[in-house]
Amino acid sequence: MSQRVRQxxxxxALRKTLCEFLALYYEKGWFGxxxxxxCAALDMxxxxxxxxxxxxxxxxxxxxxxIDPKSGAIIHAPKDVALCPSECSGxxxxxxxxxxxxxxxxxxxxxxxxxxxxxxxxxRVLFQDLEMLKxxxxxxxxxxxxxxxxxxxxxxxxxxxxxxALIALPPFAKSHCILxxxxxxxxxxxxxxxxxxxxxxxxxxFEATVARRQYGRPLPLSGGEK
Amino acid sequence: MSQRVRQxxxxxALRKTLCEFLALYYEKGWFGxxxxxxCAALDMxxxxxxxxxxxxxxxxxxxxxxIDPKSGAIIHAPKDVALCPSECSGxxxxxxxxxxxxxxxxxxxxxxxxxxxxxxxxxRVLFQDLEMLKxxxxxxxxxxxxxxxxxxxxxxxxxxxxxxALIALPPFAKSHCILxxxxxxxxxxxxxxxxxxxxxxxxxxFEATVARRQYGRPLPLSGGEK
Amino acid sequence: MSQRVRQxxxxxALRKTLCEFLALYYEKGWFGxxxxxxCAALDMxxxxxxxxxxxxxxxxxxxxxxIDPKSGAIIHAPKDVALCPSECSGxxxxxxxxxxxxxxxxxxxxxxxxxxxxxxxxxRVLFQDLEMLKxxxxxxxxxxxxxxxxxxxxxxxxxxxxxxALIALPPFAKSHCILxxxxxxxxxxxxxxxxxxxxxxxxxxFEATVARRQYGRPLPLSGGEK
Amino acid sequence: MSQRVRQxxxxxALRKTLCEFLALYYEKGWFGxxxxxxCAALDMxxxxxxxxxxxxxxxxxxxxxxIDPKSGAIIHAPKDVALCPSECSGxxxxxxxxxxxxxxxxxxxxxxxxxxxxxxxxxRVLFQDLEMLKxxxxxxxxxxxxxxxxxxxxxxxxxxxxxxALIALPPFAKSHCILxxxxxxxxxxxxxxxxxxxxxxxxxxFEATVARRQYGRPLPLSGGEK
Numbered sequence: 047m048s049q050r051v052r053q054x055x056x057x058x059a060l061r062k063t064l065c066e067f068l069a070l071y072y073e074k075g076w077f078g079x080x081x082x083x084x085c086a087a088l089d090m091x092x093x094x095x096x097x098x099x100x101x102x103x104x105x106x107x108x109x110x111x112x113i114d115p116k117s118g119a120i121i122h123a124p125k126d127v128a129l130c131p132s133e134c135s136g137x138x139x140x141x142x143x144x145x146x147x148x149x150x151x152x153x154x155x156x157x158x159x160x161x162x163x164x165x166x167x168x169x170r171v172l173f174q175d176l177e178m179l180k181x182x183x184x185x186x187x188x189x190x191x192x193x194x195x196x197x198x199x200x201x202x203x204x205x206x207x208x209x210x211a212l213i214a215l216p217p218f219a220k221s222h223c224i225l226x227x228x229x230x231x232x233x234x235x236x237x238x239x240x241x242x243x244x245x246x247x248x249x250x251x252f253e254a255t256v257a258r259r260q261y262g263r264p265l266p267l268s269g270g271e272k
Numbered sequence: 273m274s275q276r277v278r279q280x281x282x283x284x285a286l287r288k289t290l291c292e293f294l295a296l297y298y299e300k301g302w303f304g305x306x307x308x309x310x311c312a313a314l315d316m317x318x319x320x321x322x323x324x325x326x327x328x329x330x331x332x333x334x335x336x337x338x339i340d341p342k343s344g345a346i347i348h349a350p351k352d353v354a355l356c357p358s359e360c361s362g363x364x365x366x367x368x369x370x371x372x373x374x375x376x377x378x379x380x381x382x383x384x385x386x387x388x389x390x391x392x393x394x395x396r397v398l399f400q401d402l403e404m405l406k407x408x409x410x411x412x413x414x415x416x417x418x419x420x421x422x423x424x425x426x427x428x429x430x431x432x433x434x435x436x437a438l439i440a441l442p443p444f445a446k447s448h449c450i451l452x453x454x455x456x457x458x459x460x461x462x463x464x465x466x467x468x469x470x471x472x473x474x475x476x477x478f479e480a481t482v483a484r485r486q487y488g489r490p491l492p493l494s495g496g497e498k
Numbered sequence: 499m500s501q502r503v504r505q506x507x508x509x510x511a512l513r514k515t516l517c518e519f520l521a522l523y524y525e526k527g528w529f530g531x532x533x534x535x536x537c538a539a540l541d542m543x544x545x546x547x548x549x550x551x552x553x554x555x556x557x558x559x560x561x562x563x564x565i566d567p568k569s570g571a572i573i574h575a576p577k578d579v580a581l582c583p584s585e586c587s588g589x590x591x592x593x594x595x596x597x598x599x600x601x602x603x604x605x606x607x608x609x610x611x612x613x614x615x616x617x618x619x620x621x622r623v624l625f626q627d628l629e630m631l632k633x634x635x636x637x638x639x640x641x642x643x644x645x646x647x648x649x650x651x652x653x654x655x656x657x658x659x660x661x662x663a664l665i666a667l668p669p670f671a672k673s674h675c676i677l678x679x680x681x682x683x684x685x686x687x688x689x690x691x692x693x694x695x696x697x698x699x700x701x702x703x704f705e706a707t708v709a710r711r712q713y714g715r716p717l718p719l720s721g722g723e724k
Numbered sequence: 725m726s727q728r729v730r731q732x733x734x735x736x737a738l739r740k741t742l743c744e745f746l747a748l749y750y751e752k753g754w755f756g757x758x759x760x761x762x763c764a765a766l767d768m769x770x771x772x773x774x775x776x777x778x779x780x781x782x783x784x785x786x787x788x789x790x791i792d793p794k795s796g797a798i799i800h801a802p803k804d805v806a807l808c809p810s811e812c813s814g815x816x817x818x819x820x821x822x823x824x825x826x827x828x829x830x831x832x833x834x835x836x837x838x839x840x841x842x843x844x845x846x847x848r849v850l851f852q853d854l855e856m857l858k859x860x861x862x863x864x865x866x867x868x869x870x871x872x873x874x875x876x877x878x879x880x881x882x883x884x885x886x887x888x889a890l891i892a893l894p895p896f897a898k899s900h901c902i903l904x905x906x907x908x909x910x911x912x913x914x915x916x917x918x919x920x921x922x923x924x925x926x927x928x929x930f931e932a933t934v935a936r937r938q939y940g941r942p943l944p945l946s947g948g949e950k
Contacts, residue, residue: 079407079473101468154404156479163484177650177681178606181531187680188652198403200414228413229403242553247531253608258615260487261712305859305925327920380856382931389936424855426866454865455855486939629876629907630832633757639906640878694779699757705834710841713938 057088061107063238064094072103081154083134086238092121097129115142133202140206147234149241158231161252165195172266173251181247184220190266192217195225223248283314287333289464290320298329307380309360312464323355341368359428366432373460375467384457387478391421398492399477407473410446416492418443421451449474509540513559515690516546524555533606535586538690549581567594585654592658599686601693610683613704617647624718625703633699636672642718644669647677675700735766739785741916742772750781759832761812764916775807793820811880818884825912827919836909839930843873850944851929859925862898868944870895873903901926
């Protein structure tokens, strides 16, 4: 299925692409240990979402849940009753509602954990001096790009309130990512394809900034220390 | 074969999945140089086990041994008389008996060697401040998770007594892993699928903790120095 | 299609090989986030070029543009009207015209960004003491090989003048690469196959020199500081 | 084709396996930029050898040369007259003759270059405290394993005399590897399969020892400084 006809993808085609991306992101190291998650909107009221606690590279199109992003309710569950909806559904719904996202990737990549470490006690990390910033919708390679960093919680559901407060702040208006300390990141886009582009860009920003700090390049400073 | 119907896997299906995982773990760098090993229980009295000294990614379902985890005896050998049972069989049997494991991965990954180095002269490494801890059965992301580290021996069989003594200690009651200094790790789970999840989680813990020490983050301290 | 019969490749075969290389370079991490680009000459007046802003590993033979490297004009556009020609076309044309290249790879690899960082305030990086230098046409493993480094600009088209001035300088007469600070590299060769060889060699030079600096080996010094 | 029936492999089967390994080692990063090489003996008087200067992952069974390891003469050349025999043929023949090897891998991996750097001005690197040493024929994990390091030369043929002198020295009697400074390594075994095992083991030794030095672990010292 071509990336060019993405708006026209049928329910079945979107399910298939979503599963293909689950396998691809597993290979990239974003979904190790059954971690991570992925969702994509079928339309304004229905979101496809991968199940939790399973090896993501083996999820099949029939294993996906359909949820209502406004209420979080399950509209359609897979026949396999052993499958459970993602713990991320609250955060996924929040990002879809508050940011108009059509797809969200939840990554557990090592680089996302190390990038959150860069924040120290601050509530954000800044990325700059990288052409790849142009790969983020609305951004230029001359930007100093701020990504919010929230503290981790025992349960993913408890993160919702923290994320909701932070992504409403003006400095994060142009970001498509939230870093969760010791945990990973949520990265979103207008659809599955833009979310893939953004996720690849952010992982590059994480890796480049971690590598640059390793040879002593100072991090950009923000006013967000707390 | 779906991960969801794992309890129902036939002998033939389990052999096939085990070989698929041998190839996957070889690609991950856990089984280089014909090293490493993998076993999975068919039932309480019969364990499938990969042969030793062969390129693991090329093992076929008919190449597996069936052993009795209580006695270590070979119940069924492959027709190919050139194949030898894994040197790990004593350790595999010990872990199955003492921990009720249904599957054990023996990894030679570089990250497992570097993680054991972190112990210095202590008999354990601690892992904390990582969401991935939730991927281990019985663990929370707020845990300070202890993994035992044993000294290496010339022959794998001699490790059995050391491992037996260490994994009986209360601080390791929740761990699903033993690190062997300069060598690798044994990682287990209730079945092939849980052992895969645990193995991916532990390799992440190894990599993250080694990376964090590289930029000067202090290791958690335990009372286990000796 | 054999690499040995490359001169005889038909239009259709070259389109297919170009798409195969797009997918291969994506896997190598050179084209993340829809970044990077690739072109190859069909003949003196027609150059095949990948579209911009799309996931490069998914480009199909029919998605390529045909441009005139002398004027930069589009000779043939793909039927899919959503596709846009690469922003790199000006730089690609410049390199084809000025260096007689038959193919240019534009990489966004992390190692190319870190290699450009090595230049500090200088306008070049030197590579030496590496056998892989022999993989570059006209070079020996005893060379001290200079690669020009240009500052990045908001738009790729603006880079043309800077690159044109730099690659005309005598110290860069034997190089097949331009590094763009914070951005990536342009690497070329006589055809798709030589460009592949050069691109693999340069990425090796980047990685080796970055790794050597990490353990304190001093960089070769040039007279090009400014 | 099973690794267990390797002694019985026909000429055609060995050609196919050799090409399969060329592709595998390319994926591992040992053969970038058309570098590296591989040979395997058909019998005492005939050795299959990959051509030089081509993308190794694309070599086909019909592209291999057959050479006489005693004289270095070409017994059979591929029909494709554009193909040239490997520059390594002199070193390959030397190792086959002097060490009784049945297969030699010539790697250009970054880790082999960095491992040779560890030697400083000495003529060897020592590897110890690694279980993987057991993967080398005749070695134990308690060994302090010495690998010779030779200086690079402009042409590979000139390396023959240096390598011949070094590998005759008693300290290297148990090694299956020669490191060439700034260049790579030659690694051998009794047949293609043992050479694969040895190559995977040595690359692990290189990576582990380079990583350990990065966090300050002192290298083993030998008496071979010069």
